[in-house]
Structure formats: structure tokens, C-alpha cells
Amino acid sequence: MGSKNEPAFILSSVTDISTVEKHLASLRDLLQHCINDEPDTSSLGFLAPLTxxxxxxxxxxxxxxxxxxxxxxxxxxxxxxxSDKVVATVQLARMPKETHTFKGEIRKLMVHPDYRRHGLGKWMMDEVERIAREEFALEMLLLDTSKETPAREFYLKTGWTEWGICPNYAKSSSGVKHDCCFFVKDLV
Known part of the structure; x- marks a missing residue:
């Protein structure tokens, strides 16, 4: 993501509580920005204002x-x-059911507003897809997002297939019900 000599960002996998505690203030800040700044288009599962x-x-x-x-x-x-400031996160949830172990779910891709529109979200998604494929041998990824959020266009542009829309599926952070788009991506 950066120049040949220095990366623009350091990507780390959180594997212990001390890492979360070390970054807790910036993780909180990131989540609050993503919820509170634009509650009408936020679909991360929290109502604004997020305390x-x-x-x-x-x-x-x-x-x-x-x-x-x-x-x-x-x-x-x-x-x-x-810097210890977390400017983006993404989660890969693996399915525990034996019949579902070939797939995973992408959750809560968040990029701090000050760092958007520079390829960080795409880089995060490329990396989480690589990890899903190479480290966990996953064959399929799923995700969902609000139909009204800019994330929908982002996923469509980055190779995800929208397979359905459910009306009034969830509430935005402002408390208004919205339609939800469901996406799938084959990794094989």
C-alpha cells in the first residue's frame, strides 16, 4: 500500500487481549466515528450516539x-x-458447524473517515480474502450491508456478487429500518 521502502499501513492480526487493550482507545474512536458521524448510512449493528x-x-x-x-x-x-492508532479493521468469522466449515463471513469492515478513498478498504478486503483462502482453506465468503450505504457500491466494484435483498432487514444507526443486501464471493 505504500512506497517500495515503507508501507503506508501496518496490518496486524489481533490474537490476544493485550493487543485489544493497547489499541482500545483508537478502536473505540474508529467504531464511534463509523456509527455516530453518519448514522443514516451506518449499518454496523449499533444505535447512535454510541457511548x-x-x-x-x-x-x-x-x-x-x-x-x-x-x-x-x-x-x-x-x-x-x-503509530498505535487503528485506522481500519475487518473481521473474518469462520463457521463452526461441520457442514459449513468451507465458508466464512466478513464482518465490520471499518475505515476511519480521515483515511477513506485511498484504497485502504480494498487492501483490507484483499488481505482478509487471502487469509481466508490460504490460512483457513475457505472456499466462499459471505457478507451483508445496508442497501443505502456506500459500502454496497464498494462491494459490487470489488468482485462480490449480490445475491439478494431483504426489505426492512435491520435498522441503521439512526434507528430507521432499511433494506439489506447479501453478497457472496467464491475463493476457488
């Missing part, structure tokens, strides 16, 4: 799924070189 307590609780509770030998979620974070 510090709720944001911190989300990240701390998530650690139980990303740490240890029974981890079912991979959490990737992007930071600028020389």
Missing part, C-alpha cells in the same frame, strides 16, 4: 472469539507506521 462504554464493551467481548486455540474470528487492524 464509550458500549464501544469498549464490544471490543473487549470480541476478544473471546479472536484469542486462544478455539478462536472462530480473525480480527485484522491497520495502523500507520510508527
Amino acid at each position: 464509550d462504554h458500549t464501544a469498549d464493551s464490544y471490543w473487549l467481548e470480541l476478544t473471546s472469539t479472536v484469542t486462544g486455540p478455539d478462536a472462530t474470528t480473525t480480527l485484522l487492524i491497520a495502523t500507520p507506521p510508527g
Whole structure:
């Protein structure tokens, strides 16, 4: 993502609680920006205004799924070189059912507003897809997003196939029900 000598961002996989604790303030800030700045187009599962307590609780509770030998979620974070500020995240959730182990779900791709429109979201998605394919031998990825969010166009442009729309599926962060688009991507 950066020059040949220095990357624009450092991508890390969160594997322990100390990493979450180290980055908790910037993880909270990122989540709050993604919820509170544009609540009409945010579809991340939280109502605005998102409090510090709720944001911190989300990240701390998530650690139980990303740490240890029974981890079912991979959490990737992007930071600028020389900084601990998390500017983007994405999650890969693996399916525990034996008949579903070939697929995963992409959750909560978030890019800080100050870092959008520079390819960071695409880079994060490319990396999480690579990890799904190479580290977990997944064959299919799924995700969903609001029909009214700019994320829908992003996924359509990056090779995802929209396979359905469910009316009034969820609420935006402003509390208004919206249609949800479902996407799939084959990795084989």
C-alpha cells in the first residue's frame, strides 16, 4: 500500500487481549466515528450516539472469539507506521458447524473517515480474502450491508456478487429500518 521502502499501513492480526487493550482507545474512536458521524448510512449493528462504554464493551467481548486455540474470528487492524492508532479493521468469522466449515463471513469492515478513498478498504478486503483462502482453506465468503450505504457500491466494484435483498432487514444507526443486501464471493 505504500512506497517500495515503507508501507503506508501496518496490518496486524489481533490474537490476544493485550493487543485489544493497547489499541482500545483508537478502536473505540474508529467504531464511534463509523456509527455516530453518519448514522443514516451506518449499518454496523449499533444505535447512535454510541457511548464509550458500549464501544469498549464490544471490543473487549470480541476478544473471546479472536484469542486462544478455539478462536472462530480473525480480527485484522491497520495502523500507520510508527503509530498505535487503528485506522481500519475487518473481521473474518469462520463457521463452526461441520457442514459449513468451507465458508466464512466478513464482518465490520471499518475505515476511519480521515483515511477513506485511498484504497485502504480494498487492501483490507484483499488481505482478509487471502487469509481466508490460504490460512483457513475457505472456499466462499459471505457478507451483508445496508442497501443505502456506500459500502454496497464498494462491494459490487470489488468482485462480490449480490445475491439478494431483504426489505426492512435491520435498522441503521439512526434507528430507521432499511433494506439489506447479501453478497457472496467464491475463493476457488
